[in-house]
Amino acid sequence: MPWQKSFDVEQAVDQAMEVFWAKGYEATSMADLLEATGINKGSLYNAFGSKKKLFVRALLKYDREQRQAALGELADLEDPLTAIELLFESMVAKSLSDKDCKGCMLVNTALDLPNHDGDVARIVRAGMKDLDVFFRQQIALGQSQGSIPPDRDPASTAQALLALLVGLRVLARGASDEAGLRAIKQQALALLS
Amino acid sequence: MPWQKSFDVEQAVDQAMEVFWAKGYEATSMADLLEATGINKGSLYNAFGSKKKLFVRALLKYDREQRQAALGELADLEDPLTAIELLFESMVAKSLSDKDCKGCMLVNTALDLPNHDGDVARIVRAGMKDLDVFFRQQIALGQSQGSIPPDRDPASTAQALLALLVGLRVLARGASDEAGLRAIKQQALALLS
């Protein structure tokens, strides 16, 4: 074997992710990605093949490390009301502290779905489905624990929570202020009591 | 005076709007706009000045003809629950019937705000604010009429309805199916009863 890569591939995906996350697929140029990763053009194409493939990898990494990781932690609490409150609270906090207003890469991509192909659509739909399932399971668990009223329909309530979360993430990109975001969180919890 | 323009400027804005609406600002090229409007490049620049100015005009037209028109009609009903239900129902219907999944141009642009300048941000924020005010007024009216429980906080409930609407529009772009959209509508109404 000749030699190792002189750059960390995962780190490069990470840095590319940041750019795609902030600017979206179309608005991100190869020049942006080269600058962000610090890698040379040739190396980047050698390592990833194309802009689109790099985007898919970045999206997958985001999905894995941001969404799945967060939901996993919260599910482990086995305390639905707290888990859902923490989820919304962390989204509010993230939105307020992020001056670039990157929002959520999954949501950003979801709104851009018609401009992407099946690969990307599948990842986004799976992520959304997963969120939906998370909410549904938490609601069902809360109902069995008695912390959530039994008359709430888990399926449609979960879908509403998902929509609220998505709406929150969109509005956080510059169309709403802190009071607005907090109100959304508050009403999300109101759906469960 | 020499002669009139040989094309209908408003119609051209309309056709440009369709493209921007479906593909977003970045992904729309001048070639797309020329094809959609059927106008020559020089004429288009002569009439609008730049791609960005055309976008702003298209966005303003959308805001005026789609959003303001719809809200105006609904407000005239003076029946809050019906008005809000009709609003959500029409969004669901529009989403289902639109095979291009264009969504809502205002929402699409809202998610893209960090890539736009102040002009665009102002239009989007004004539109969202207007929706918020619409909901708030309808809720207050419903409470004074007795059709909406007095314990609902108009401000935060309105913000939640806005977030649900935005979420609905995002998910309708390919991440959710009809059942999901209907569930969101149903829960929006549940917030008011």
Added chain:
DNA sequence: CCTAGTCTTGACCGCTTGGTACAATCTGCT
């Protein structure tokens, strides 16, 4: 009927885009 003045047309501009080719470079194994 002619001239003034705007609109239209299509070629053209410089620049950036995503992507490729290749020679030079460097490291690990034998």
Added chain:
DNA sequence: AGCAGATTGTACCAAGCGGTCAAGACTAGG
């Protein structure tokens, strides 16, 4: 030391980008 083989930087590509411009087309007022 020397070979093998992936990595590297750079030069390069065609295509597309947003935008400009000069010349022709055309109509209204004189």
